[in-house]
Amino acid sequence: MVPVTAPTALRVALLGCGVVGTQVVRLLTEQSADLAARVGAPLELVGVAVRDASAPRDPAVDRALLTEDAEGLVRRADIVIEVMGGIEPARSLLLSAVAAGASVVTANKALLAEDGPTLYRAADEAGVDVYYEAAVAGAIPIVRPVRESLAGDRVRRVLGILNGTTNYVLDQMTTNGLGLDDAVRQAQALGYAEADPTADVEGFDAAAKAAILASLAFHTRVRIDDVSREGISSVTADDVAWAAQTGHVIKLLAICEVTDEGVSARVHPALVPSGHPLATVRGAFNAVFVEADAAGELMFYGRGAGGAPTASAVLGDVVSVARHRVLGGKGPAESHYAQLPIASPQEAVTRYQIRLEVDDRPGVLAQVAQLFAERGVSIEAVRQAPRPAAGDGPAGVAHLVITTHDGTETALAATVAAIEGLDAVQTVTSVLRVEGA
Amino acid sequence: MVPVTAPTALRVALLGCGVVGTQVVRLLTEQSADLAARVGAPLELVGVAVRDASAPRDPAVDRALLTEDAEGLVRRADIVIEVMGGIEPARSLLLSAVAAGASVVTANKALLAEDGPTLYRAADEAGVDVYYEAAVAGAIPIVRPVRESLAGDRVRRVLGILNGTTNYVLDQMTTNGLGLDDAVRQAQALGYAEADPTADVEGFDAAAKAAILASLAFHTRVRIDDVSREGISSVTADDVAWAAQTGHVIKLLAICEVTDEGVSARVHPALVPSGHPLATVRGAFNAVFVEADAAGELMFYGRGAGGAPTASAVLGDVVSVARHRVLGGKGPAESHYAQLPIASPQEAVTRYQIRLEVDDRPGVLAQVAQLFAERGVSIEAVRQAPRPAAGDGPAGVAHLVITTHDGTETALAATVAAIEGLDAVQTVTSVLRVEGA
Numbered sequence: 001m002v003p004v005t006a007p008t009a010l011r012v013a014l015l016g017c018g019v020v021g022t023q024v025v026r027l028l029t030e031q032s033a034d035l036a037a038r039v040g041a042p043l044e045l046v047g048v049a050v051r052d053a054s055a056p057r058d059p060a061v062d063r064a065l066l067t068e069d070a071e072g073l074v075r076r077a078d079i080v081i082e083v084m085g086g087i088e089p090a091r092s093l094l095l096s097a098v099a100a101g102a103s104v105v106t107a108n109k110a111l112l113a114e115d116g117p118t119l120y121r122a123a124d125e126a127g128v129d130v131y132y133e134a135a136v137a138g139a140i141p142i143v144r145p146v147r148e149s150l151a152g153d154r155v156r157r158v159l160g161i162l163n164g165t166t167n168y169v170l171d172q173m174t175t176n177g178l179g180l181d182d183a184v185r186q187a188q189a190l191g192y193a194e195a196d197p198t199a200d201v202e203g204f205d206a207a208a209k210a211a212i213l214a215s216l217a218f219h220t221r222v223r224i225d226d227v228s229r230e231g232i233s234s235v236t237a238d239d240v241a242w243a244a245q246t247g248h249v250i251k252l253l254a255i256c257e258v259t260d261e262g263v264s265a266r267v268h269p270a271l272v273p274s275g276h277p278l279a280t281v282r283g284a285f286n287a288v289f290v291e292a293d294a295a296g297e298l299m300f301y302g303r304g305a306g307g308a309p310t311a312s313a314v315l316g317d318v319v320s321v322a323r324h325r326v327l328g329g330k331g332p333a334e335s336h337y338a339q340l341p342i343a344s345p346q347e348a349v350t351r352y353q354i355r356l357e358v359d360d361r362p363g364v365l366a367q368v369a370q371l372f373a374e375r376g377v378s379i380e381a382v383r384q385a386p387r388p389a390a391g392d393g394p395a396g397v398a399h400l401v402i403t404t405h406d407g408t409e410t411a412l413a414a415t416v417a418a419i420e421g422l423d424a425v426q427t428v429t430s431v432l433r434v435e436g437a
Numbered sequence: 438m439v440p441v442t443a444p445t446a447l448r449v450a451l452l453g454c455g456v457v458g459t460q461v462v463r464l465l466t467e468q469s470a471d472l473a474a475r476v477g478a479p480l481e482l483v484g485v486a487v488r489d490a491s492a493p494r495d496p497a498v499d500r501a502l503l504t505e506d507a508e509g510l511v512r513r514a515d516i517v518i519e520v521m522g523g524i525e526p527a528r529s530l531l532l533s534a535v536a537a538g539a540s541v542v543t544a545n546k547a548l549l550a551e552d553g554p555t556l557y558r559a560a561d562e563a564g565v566d567v568y569y570e571a572a573v574a575g576a577i578p579i580v581r582p583v584r585e586s587l588a589g590d591r592v593r594r595v596l597g598i599l600n601g602t603t604n605y606v607l608d609q610m611t612t613n614g615l616g617l618d619d620a621v622r623q624a625q626a627l628g629y630a631e632a633d634p635t636a637d638v639e640g641f642d643a644a645a646k647a648a649i650l651a652s653l654a655f656h657t658r659v660r661i662d663d664v665s666r667e668g669i670s671s672v673t674a675d676d677v678a679w680a681a682q683t684g685h686v687i688k689l690l691a692i693c694e695v696t697d698e699g700v701s702a703r704v705h706p707a708l709v710p711s712g713h714p715l716a717t718v719r720g721a722f723n724a725v726f727v728e729a730d731a732a733g734e735l736m737f738y739g740r741g742a743g744g745a746p747t748a749s750a751v752l753g754d755v756v757s758v759a760r761h762r763v764l765g766g767k768g769p770a771e772s773h774y775a776q777l778p779i780a781s782p783q784e785a786v787t788r789y790q791i792r793l794e795v796d797d798r799p800g801v802l803a804q805v806a807q808l809f810a811e812r813g814v815s816i817e818a819v820r821q822a823p824r825p826a827a828g829d830g831p832a833g834v835a836h837l838v839i840t841t842h843d844g845t846e847t848a849l850a851a852t853v854a855a856i857e858g859l860d861a862v863q864t865v866t867s868v869l870r871v872e873g874a
Contacts, residue, residue, distance in 0.1 A: 027589055027731060037656075038588050133586060139732035141578070141586035149570060149578035151475050152464055152752020159873055219474075219775035228782035239867050242792060242838060246820070253872055255785075262778035264785050270872040271790055277738060278873055280717050289873070294464060294749035295576035295739065301714060302735035312731035315589020338656035341699035345665035348692075348701050353708055355679060383683070401683060430676050435690055435707040436596055436715055436726070 009044040010322050013077035013102075015070055015093055016084030017050045017061060020107060020134075023311035024081060026060040031315070034338075039322040047073040049084075049093075075100045079321055081314060082106040083134075087114055098122045098130070103321040105314055107134035113208035113224040116215065129324055131317035136209045137162055137286045139309030140302040141316070146216045146290070154293040155217040160254040162209040164284035164304045165193045165200035166232050170250055170269075171282050173240045180235060192284050202231035203252060203267040210254035213288070214265040218258050222265055227254075230268040243271050249279045346410045351380070351434040353403045354416060357426040360396035364424040368400070371418045377407040397426060403434065446481040447759050450514035450539075452507055452530055453521030454487045454498060457544060457571075460748035461518060463497040468752070471775075476759040484510040486521075486530075512537045516758055518751060519543040520571075524551055535559045535567070540758035542751055544571035550645035550661040553652065566761055568754035573646045574599055574723045576746030577739040578753070583653045587729055592654040594728040597691040599646040601721035601741045602630045602637035603669050607687050607706075608719050610677045617672060629721050639668035640689060640704040647691035650725070651702040655695050659702055664691075667705040680708050686716045783847040788817070788871040790840045791853060794863045797833035801861040805837070808855045814844040834863060840871065 012028065014021055028035070028045050036042040048061060049070035057063065067073055070093050074080050080097040082104065084090050090111050094104050095118070104123065106112070112119070112135050123130040133143045137160070146155065161167050165187055172183040184201065187193035199205050207227040214222040232252050243250045248271035256265045272279045277299045281287040286304025291297055303309040358364045365382065372379055385399040404412065420428050449465065451458055465472070465482050473479040485498060486507035494500065504510055507530050511517050517534040519541065521527050527548050531541050532555070541560065543549070549556070549572050560567040570580045574597070583592065598604050602624055609620040621638065624630035636642050644664040651659040669689050680687045685708035693702045709716045714736045718724040723741030728734055740746035795801045802819065809816055822836040841849065857865050 023731065031589060031591070034591075035589060139729075140735060141582035144581055144586050145578035148757055149581050149750065149753040151756035152468060152472060152754075153749040154468070154471075218777055219471075220777045220779075222779065226779045228785075235869075236867070239792075239869060242867070243869070246790065246838060246840070248790075248871070250869065255872060257785075258777060259780060259784070259786070261780035261784045264780040264782065266782055266785060268870060270870045272873045273871075276873040277717065280714065292576075292749060294460065294745040294752075296743075296746050298577060298737075298739035300735075300737055303733045306733075308731040309733050312590040312729060313586065315731075316586040319588035320585055340655055340657045340695060342657075342659065342663045343696060343698035343701040345701065345703055347696070347698045348665075348694075348703060349696070353683065353685075355676075401679060403683070430673070430679070432676060432680070432687065433705060433707045434685070434710075435692060436709045436713040 009042040010039070010078040010325060011046045011076060012043050012079045012081065012318065013046055013073045014048045015074070015080065015082045015090070017048050017057065017066070018083070019307040020083040020310045020314070021048065022058045022060060023307040024083060024314050027311050027315050029060065035315070035319060038319050040326040041322065043318065043322060046077060049073050071096060074102060077102050078325060079103050079105065079318060081318060082108055083314065084108070085110065087111055091115060091119070094119055095122055098126045098128055101126060101128060103129040103325065105131045105317040105321060107132065107310055107314055109135040109205070109208040109212060113211040116212065117221055129321040131321055132212070133317050134310045134313035136212050137288055137300070138302070138304040138306065139312050140286055140288065140300050140304065141313070142213070142288045142300050143216060145300065146213070150290070150292055150295060153295050155290060156258060156293065157291040158213055158217050158254075158256040159278060159289040160210065160213060161251055161278060161281050161285075161287045162254045162304065163200050163203070163206040163252060164286055165197065166206070166252040167281060167286070168192045168284040169201070170232065170235070170240070170252065173235070173237060174244065174249055177237065179237045180233070201233055203229045206252060206254050206267045210256055210265045210267055213254065214256035214263055217256055218263045220263050222263060226265060228266040232269050235269050246271070247274050248272060249274055251278060251281070253278075346408065348409045349406050350409060350412065351404050351406055351437065352412045352416070353401065353432050353434055354419070355399065355401050355429040356419065357397050357399055357429060359424045359426065360398040361424070364398070365400070367422055367424060368402070368419055371422070372404070372415055375411045375415045375418070377411050377415050378405045379403070380405050446479040447476070447515040447762060448483045448513060449480050449516045449518065449755065450483055450510045451485045452511070452517065452519040452527070454485050454494065454503070455520070456744035457520040457747045457751070458485065459495045459497060460744040461520060461751050464748050464752050466497065472752070472756060475756050477763040478759070480755065480759060483514060486510050508533060511539060514539050515762060516540050516542065516755060518755060519545055520751065521545070522547065524548055528552060528556070531556055532559055535563045535565055538563060538565060540566040540762065542568045542754040542758060544569065544747055544751055546572040546642070546645040546649060550648040553649065554658055566758040568758055569649070570754050571747045571750035573649050574725055574737070575739070575741040575743065576749050577723055577725065577737050577741065578750070579650070579725045579737050580653060582737065583650070583727070587727070587732060590732050591730040592727060593695060593730060595650055595654050595691075595693040596715060596726040597647065597650060598688055598715060598718050598722075598724045599691045599741065600637050600640070600643040600689060601723055602634065603643070603689040604718060604723070605629050605721040606638070607669060607672070607677070607689065610672070610674060611681065611686055614674060614678075616674045617670070638670055640666045643689060643691050643704045647693055647702045647704055650691065651693035651700055654693055655700045657700050659700060663702060665703040669706050672706050683708070684711050685709060686711055688715060688718070690715075783845065785846045786843050787846060787849065788841050788843055788874065789849045789853070790838065790869050790871055791856070792836065792838050792866040793856065794834050794836055794866060796861045796863065797835040798861070801835070802837070804859055804861060805839070805856055808859070809841070809852055812848045812852045812855070814848050814852050815842045816840070817842050
């Protein structure tokens with residue numbers, strides 16, 4: 001397949017400039033060289049439609065790009081990004097964009113759950129893309145995996161923690177024993193919950209996302225009104241405590257499934273067995289658990305909201321729809337444009353946990369610690385475990401477990417070699433790296 | 438963008454017919470109608486190249502399709518699926534396929550980690566696709582998310598549990614206290630490990646996948662020889678026990694990161710804090726944890742090997758490359774072709790956990806149980822918790838927690854209503870559904 005368009009700049013219009021929109025502008029600017037390499041053409045932000053162009057803005061946003069004429073803006077764009085939210089005027093603007101031949105990227109779950117098919121049909125007729133990864137579970141890639149990666153499989157069931165606010169609230173109730181009201185107030189204080197938390201707490205937000213997910217997973221139109229919904233407002237501290245006693249945690253789940261009766265989607269609080277991968281989803285994180293015939297169980301986990309995570313998902317979609325315009329859909333197979341140097345394994349920064357057996361007499365720990373200090377490696381913790389004398393000499397044996405702070409592989413390995421050379425050290429039993437801390 | 442090809446059938450050739458290949462044939466056959474709807478054209482399997490066409494095969498494979506002439510087969514295909522493995526003849530066959538204008542889907546991690554760029558460059562020159570979701574982490578969509586969903590973001594670090602065999606072995610050592618050799622023997626008995634487990638145990642398999650992931654994440658060519666590698670053969674039961682004592686679990690991790698020094702990729706056993714999402718990855722499952730600038734932390738979890746899971750990933754890629762040929766890359770936005778009925782929420786099958794306060798006297802539990810039985814709802818467990826008398830009457834109060842087996846929402850709700858009507862029942866304190874069990 002050969003490029004169908006010369007790689008001139010693609011004109012990008014942004015509708016909305018709140019928390020997400022501002023981060024979209026920032027990424028489009030900061031990553032412009034990488035984006036151009038990935039797309040095969042530069043992306044040019046030609047305007048940002050806002051309700052009030054004179055309102056204060058983040059300095060990342062060039063005020064010269066602001067316009068209150070959204071309708072005019074969408075008609076001079078190749079790609080329209082919509083992060084304004086709500087049904088109107090978002091719907092009309094996106095339909096205008098599509099009619100004018102633009103591809104659309106939207107994060108608008110309310111619109112898609114209410115009336116997505118109108119937009120999808122218009123896009124199909126116009127032969128343009130509508131992408132909406134950011135509308136479900138924020139930064140978590142879930143639309144693309146369900147729509148594309150599982151396109152050769154049959155999805156049976158999707159269980160999702162799709163609302164970070166309620167997950168934070170339930171997690172606080174579980175781990176700190178808070179009551180619902182206190183947990184909601186804490187979420188508000190941290191900016192996880194709105195002043196009016198109804199959309200989150202009563203499950204409306206999760207229901208909109210469930211409608212979109214069910215539609216995708218089962219190739220069937222599911223609207224928000226088709227989703228049965230129950231929020232967390234009746235969950236008590238007592239419920240949470242009893243859940244723990246019976247080996248469960250309470251989560252607000254979106255459940256989409258296909259059975260002999262058809263497709264169903266529902267949102268309600270549920271007891272999840274504590275060994276289930278969804279039970280470990282903490283704080284304001286989201287996760288989507290998918291059961292497919294051939295793939296088996298899959299889970300996707302990450303940040304479901306927030307400016308930068310949502311903008312990341314939006315930009316991924318922008319690159320996809322832009323590639324379609326430049327390359328007829330084909331991404332470059334050889335995407336090795338960055339060609340960064342390969343770092344030596346010796347430069348890798350890691351932490352060590354070292355177990356060693358030393359003579360059980362005063363001063364040994366000081367000698368060992370000195371060897372770390374000489375090589376600039378700092379010690380995070382030392383544990384001394386009593387151990388029966390090995391019977392191989394008059395002195396007892398002490399078992400030390402030393403965990404370091406970060407250091408280069410070279411410095412850490414040199415330290416271990418020096419320790420092995422100490423008279424007082426009988427054996428270095430084990431050296432393991434610590435990762436993910 | 439308009440279709441550039443008429444929707445005539447696309448000719449699909451399969452190279453290799455082992456465990457994965459057989460499942461690919463099965464899915465191509467069983468899902469043919471769905472696949473045609475998703476692609477916009479039927480997929481026709483035109484041949485299956487095998488070393489010995491007379492060897493016994495699974496009945497899912499039509500013997501008339503078998504051929505020993507792989508070179509001839511790839512020249513008469515639009516899409517070539519390669520699941521034979523190894524460097525040659527896979528590389529030559531795929532280069533022939535690409536030169537003849539076919540798109541390629543491969544699960545061959547060894548080839549891609551050794552010499553992927555040769556294939557990618559040939560595909561770019563020929564203007565065809567090379568997709569390889571199945572080459573890393575089996576059924577887990579990770580190539581597509583890293584290559585597409587995160588295309589507008591900067592990946593900083595990837596931590597992966599990429600080898601199910603070693604994860605199973607380490608998990609058995611952790612949860613059942615087995616020594617390494619016993620755990621490996623158990624993995625062999627269950628078919629998770631080969632008779633010669635070297636490729637898994639010594640980290641070669643994980644290193645190949647790490648090379649592919651690092652190349653993708655950092656847009657830089659990373660070969661298997663660039664990956665520093667240490668297997669799990671020196672991990673002892675004692676190490677595992679000590680890890681637990683210090684709040685860690687031992688995992689064989691692939692670590693790909695970009696620092697000021699460049700890109701590095703390494704595979705080694707590591708202590709992972711037990712609160713980290715990767716620590717909860719059990720058995721033969723795989724998981725990939727990604728840290729990106731804007732998206733933050735993401736994790737992808739699922740089956741990393743096996744015939745059906747790997748075939749699911751292969752078929753997802755087949756649909757993508759087939760769409761590119763039919764629609765110039767654009768997937769139909771309106772993918773609602775299945776249009777299954779929306780089931781009534783009353784038909785949903787779930788389980789209830791019901792807490793209630795009842796008079797503390799003989800016979801009450803029997804009355805309650807009778808109401809369940811009359812509605813066909815079976816009880817999984819009843820716990821009775823002593824609770825101080827509420828002080829509102831002479832009789833003591835018993836607190837019951839009843840968990841049901843599966844039942845329809847209608848039957849379960851009707852049972853609860855009937856229970857509420859019993860004289861001996863003072864309050865139904867809470868009704869919660871149980872999911873994911």
